[in-house]
Amino acid sequence: MLQFLPINLALKQYLHFTGRERLFALFLKISSQLVVLRPISQQQNASKRKKMSDTALDSVADVEIDSSGKFKYILIKIWPKDDKNNSKYIVRGDGRVDYHADIFDEVEPKLRSKKISCDCEGGGRIQHKPQAKTILVYGYSQGFGRADHSITVEKLKAKYPGYTSITFNNEGY
Known part of the structure; x- marks a missing residue:
């Protein structure tokens, strides 16, 4: 004004x-x-910065998990380099790995090459049954701790809108 x-x-x-x-x-x-x-205002200026960096974040898929089975997953917070106020969460799950850190070690260099910074917020396990259209998120990572499974479930619901059940509990390892 x-x-x-x-x-x-x-x-x-x-x-x-x-x-x-x-x-x-x-x-x-x-x-x-x-x-x-x-x-x-700072807010107007921040929104201009956000628009420029949104394309970098938008280029990263919110969810990349195995198509079926029981496997480890991690929840990662990402943001454009030097703009930590503009961030989003991504979910990565892989049945081939022995440790949650192996997933992070694979994802982090790819993000860095796009000038995107990241932190692993925690991990757990996913039981994915595509025939039954169900996903269960549970457990924790010994190295990273328990992820906020509610964030993971919201991301999974957006990725798999036709599934009948996508839930979590904090039981088990």
Whole structure:
């Protein structure tokens, strides 16, 4: 919103801006008595950054798990390098690995090559029965701890909307 202020009030307001607001404040018109001052909010600026980095995040699939069976999985939080405020979760599961860390060791370099940073938020196991259209998420990772299975279930529900049951419990290893 534009504000029409006498120059002395506009300057006082300008001096109260934080460092970041001050950097993005624009003086649109200066006359002898009036200043039109339009601060560009941090939120507007953040949304521009977010749009630029969304394409990097969008290029990463939310869910990549085995097509069936019982296997280990991890929940990973990803964000564009230098923009940790713009993040999303991804789920990776693989029956070929012995340890949850093996999954992370495979995924992390691929993300890094796209200039995407990541943290493993935890792990567990998935029992995927495509014939019955069910998925059960449970357990924990000894190395990474228990993932927030509710986030994993939401991601799986989006990936498999036709499934009759996608649930979790915190039982077992």
